Amino acid sequence: MLQKLRLAVVGLGRVSKSHLPAVRELAHKMDLVALVTRDEGKLRQEAEQWEGVKTYTSYDDAVNDPDIDAFLLLLPHDLHAEYSIKALRAGKHVLVEKPMAMNVKEAEDMALAAIENGVTLMVGQSRRFFSPVMESIKKVRANEIGGLININALLLAHMNKPAADWWKDESKIGGFIIPLWGSHILDYIVWAYDKMPISVYAQGHSNNPNWSGEDEVAISLNFGEGQMANVLMSFNAGVRPADEEGLTGKRIWSTQNSIYERYLIGTNGMMQLKDEYELLLNGEKQAECERTNANFTWQLEEFADAIREGREPLASGREIIRVMKVIDACFESMRTHQVVPIQP
Known part of the structure; x- marks a missing residue:
């Protein structure tokens, strides 16, 4: 044993x-x-x-x-x-x-x-560890949508106050929405393409005084050879509380009620990931799993x-260095307002 x-x-x-x-x-x-x-x-x-x-x-x-x-x-x-x-x-x-x-x-x-x-x-x-996500990567590798040419990712969620005090401090968190959720989305994109983008252009802004890092972000990745990806993320997609007792309107938050979609466009088809729980190929359901923490x-x-x-x-350390290179380039682009090239 x-x-x-x-x-x-x-x-x-x-x-x-x-x-x-x-x-x-x-x-x-x-x-x-x-x-x-x-x-x-x-x-x-x-x-x-x-x-x-x-x-x-x-x-x-x-x-x-x-x-x-x-x-x-x-x-x-x-x-x-x-x-x-x-x-x-x-x-x-x-x-x-x-x-x-x-x-x-x-x-x-x-x-x-x-x-x-x-x-x-x-x-x-x-x-990564949900079955629909794993299945999407298998289908990309098998060219079931032809050659991959674009990935569009959308996250709309609402957060009014950080879940932990250290999230307020940019020196401890390293930003805000990019390390918290963008690290997942950018990891998926690099994993799917299995190569580094050649350049990044990113815009980001902080709209909420409860933290210092970015909560509204747009990222464009150029992989060369006609391949690209686009990421839009917001933690402002909802109405802020009017007081300590309740909300002035519907609030979007958590994986249970956020809007989280990824569209993988190929030369001969399209896949859609609805959160991590459902995968569609050309509109037909391919895989589904329950909304649990089984991925951990x-x-x-x-x-x-x-x-x-x-x-x-x-997701070894050596592999995820690629994601950190993209994240660094995003922040440099946000700081300089320029397209940032990435070394392989």
């Missing part, structure tokens, strides 16, 4: 509520051996739910624990590189939440640390299986 992966979870904030059930569901493949957070109250509360789990308020102490094989890092974006590299250099495998890092230099340092220490680095591009389970299982099998995981 193969030894179970001994996992530590670092960070018990909002997103941990999606990851920890996945850890429990994969109990046949891994053991949660440690929880790590500086918040002692959260630490005690969560530890009560797990038998025999160690608790740490010091990340350095956890990194030095020989009973830990791998870390699941659920931290503010500005800590991703520092915490990942520290674990990787200690010979631990790392699954880090998206976006991979604050910039491509940090991402490259992370990937290099994984290579130099012979360990696995995977990035939590969790929205599939993602974590891919991490564990890749380690066990000694292979590179889907």
Whole structure:
């Protein structure tokens, strides 16, 4: 019988509520051996739910624990590189939440640390792991819509206040809508084309005083050879609350009621992804899945299986460097108001 992966979870904030059930569901493949957070109250509360789990308020102490094989890092974006590299250099495998890092230099340092220490680095591009999304990529690779020539992505959602205080600070989050949701959309586009765009033009603005980063964005990607992609994202698509008690009108938010569509146009057909839950090919339904958090389970299982099998995981650190290059180019274009070329 193969030894179970001994996992530590670092960070018990909002997103941990999606990851920890996945850890429990994969109990046949891994053991949660440690929880790590500086918040002692959260630490005690969560530890009560797990038998025999160690608790740490010091990340350095956890990194030095020989009973830990791998870390699941659920931290503010500005800590991703520092915490990942520290674990990787200690010979631990790392699954880090998206976006991979604050910039491509940090991402490259992370990937290099994984290579130099012979360990696995995977990035939590969790929205890859829905069956309709996977099926869409298979159909692109099989040329079922002919050659891919355009991807149009639309996200309309409403957020009035950030879900976490650190989201307000651009120095911790690295922007706003681009790292929060654009990192998923841009990852899908680069994954589908399986190559880098040759240039990017982006516009972005911040309209809400509750944060400093961009909440309205338009991105145009040129892949050359007649191939392109366009992304429109808004966190302003709804009516703001009139007071603390209620709303002045309908509010759009969450994957349950946002408008999230992707259209993949080929030389001989079109596919449509409705959120991550439904795929249509030339108007006919091809795949559908329930609106659950099962993608976090599939993602974590891919991490564990890749380690066990000694292979590179889907959404490995080396692969997601491509996404970080595109994100960096978006912010440079927004700053300079120019088309920004991207090196392969």
